[in-house]
Amino acid sequence: MNLEYSDAQKAFRDEVRAFLADNLPERLTDKGRGMRGLTKADHEEWHAILHKKGWLAANWPKEHGGAAFDAIQRHILEDEMTRAGAPRIVPFGIAMLGPVLQKFGSKEQQDRYLPRILNGDDWWCQGYSEPGAGSDLASLRCEAVRDGDHYIVNGQKTWTTLGQHANMIFCLVRTSKEGKPQAGISFLLIDMDTPGVEVRPIVLIDGGAEVNEVWFSDVRVPVENLVGEENKGWTYAKYLLTHERTNIAxxxxxxxxxxxxxxxxxxxxxxxxxxxxxxxxxxxxxxxxxxxxxxxxxxxxxxxxxxxxxxxxxxxxxxxxxxxxxxxxxxxxxxxxxxxxxxxxxxxxxxxxxxxxxxxxxxxxxxxxxxxxxxxxxxxxxxxxxxxxxxxxxxxx
CATH class of the missing domain: 1.20.140.10 (Butyryl-CoA Dehydrogenase, subunit A, domain 3)
Structure with missing residues (x-):
């Protein structure tokens, strides 16, 4: 692989630097360099600035409102933003759910949720881990039982990052206990304002409370909020995790x-x-x-x-x-x-x-x-x- 930037890539890097110099508020820079103390409003402000420029969803295709940047452009954009002290792009909607919906979601789900991710109408969080089912994710027990046009969800999720800000959660739930554990998992989109959803903060060792427990008690979720096929959620979860693990690096x-x-x-x-x-x-x-x-x-x-x-x-x-x-x-x-x-x-x-x-x-x-x-x-x-x-x-x- 040639690690030298081409002239076009150098020009793009200069464009990114100029954009950041002109549009990144200094008060966000001060917070961003410390990677702490950023509020929900701070993140939303920076997301809006990037969205106006067309750079918020750098990894999305243009037909879904993304920038369709290639790998080198995305690398340059991320590197220059972090060096400048910009707030990170909250990944749950842009980097995780977005690619899953584009690959596995229905046309209706794409038309509804992708624009709302971009314009900030929805703040998503991730409902994967549970007590006893973190790294061993196939052991999850949060259950969704079909009841007509709805699923009834009961159970618990934990380590839900920034769940206190979210109005939506993409969630792995157990819809079958037959066969291998991985074969009975489905991928649901759940409105956090639905009756029966409760968010409880977890105080971390540094004194912050950015992660949460989320409890579901007889939460009714419309069947149309199922992504892909029932009991195929493990496939979608693995696809999403590759994006999360790359981002975590x-x-x-x-x-x-x-x-x-x-x-x-x-x-x-x-x-x-x-x-x-x-x-x-x-x-x-x-x-x-x-x-x-x-x-x-x-x-x-x-x-x-x-x-x-x-x-x-x-x-x-x-x-x-x-x-x-x-x-x-x-x-x-x-x-x-x-x-x-x-x-x-x-x-x-x-x-x-x-x-x-x-x-x-x-x-x-x-x-x-x-x-x-x-x-x-x-x-x-x-x-x-x-x-x-x-x-x-x-x-x-």
């Missing part, structure tokens, strides 16, 4: 984090010495940069496959594992670089804003980011499960 966030880490390491400490001059620290930093360069190459391969409407296999799992390890290492090394200023000396430091009470600005978010991103290696299929998938696929076990 977070190449753009890793690049932005590494740039920030380098800036901190070049600052002088009280002894007029720079951390970058420490051989041990410099060696760890160099290893991180080498790993990130290799991951970028893999990312381009996986996204290229997705652009061709192919569901990547083991490569997606490889990218998820390596990407989360790199991002966690960047967080850990940043925490080391800011030293005692990264320590939350009082409970208020990790409650809400996740900001250190003293020290320079670059230290304020270090602990919050470190603690929050410990979950990266768990969600989207734990790294242990991904290694099993890689072994079975590559070794044909």
């Amino acid at each position: 977070g190449v753009g966030f890793a690049n932005a984090g590494l740039d920030s880490l380098k800036r901190i390491a070049r600052l002088e400490d009280d002894g007029d010495r720079k951390l970058i001059e420490n051989p041990h620290f410099a060696a760890r930093l160099a290893r991180l940069e080498i790993d990130l360069m290799a991951m970028e190459t893999t990312n381009l391969r996986v996204v290229s496959a997705a652009a061709a409407r192919q569901a990547p296999g083991a490569e997606s799992s490889m990218l998820k594992v390596k990407g989360t390890i790199i991002r966690q290492e960047i967080n850990a090394l940043t925490k080391t670089a800011v030293g005692p200023y990264a320590m939350p000396f009082q409970s208020e430091a990790v409650d809400g804003a996740n900001e250190a009470p003293v020290g320079p600005d670059h230290a304020a978010k270090a602990t919050g980011a470190y603690l929050n991103n410990r979950k990266l290696s768990i969600y989207g299929g734990s790294n242990e499960v991904q290694r099993t998938i890689i072994a079975k696929t590559m070794l044909e076990l």
Whole structure:
């Protein structure tokens, strides 16, 4: 693969940089660089700006309102936005559900939901994991029983990211107990305002509450909200997870984090010495940069496959594992670089804003980011499960 940008790609990169310079609000940049503290309104504002430009759904075809960017353009756009400190594009509607509906949804579902994802009328969340059915997703027990023109849904979902903001949830439910567990799962679209849906926040180790439990008690869901065929949801779930795992790798966030880490390491400490001059620290930093360069190459391969409407296999799992390890290492090394200023000396430091009470600005978010991103290696299929998938696929076990 040629990793040198063509003249056209360089021109597109310059266009992205100019657009961000002119349209990315500075107050969102300040929040985006810390990756914390962004409100629902902040995300909606940035989504609207990107949608007006036509860049919100970079991975969608033009017939569905997307930009139809190729793999390199999407890579450039993501990289430049994260380097500029832009809020991330919330992935659940754009990067996850959208591709599933385009491939497996009915024409009616596409016409109804895809425009609402783009214009912000719907905020989607993901209903996959359950207590006892996270990495072993086939063990899910949330049940949907057919009752005339409706399904009656009962059960629980957990680790529902940003579910407190959502008005819609795409949900895996059990519609049959016959045969293999994977063969009895269906994919439902559920209105969160339906009677019987309850959202309960889960407080994380960093003090935030961005994930939730969602309970369903006799929730009536119209049959037309079934995506594809009944009991074929496992196929759609696997297709969606390849997109989620690629997104979790977070190449753009890793690049932005590494740039920030380098800036901190070049600052002088009280002894007029720079951390970058420490051989041990410099060696760890160099290893991180080498790993990130290799991951970028893999990312381009996986996204290229997705652009061709192919569901990547083991490569997606490889990218998820390596990407989360790199991002966690960047967080850990940043925490080391800011030293005692990264320590939350009082409970208020990790409650809400996740900001250190003293020290320079670059230290304020270090602990919050470190603690929050410990979950990266768990969600989207734990790294242990991904290694099993890689072994079975590559070794044909």
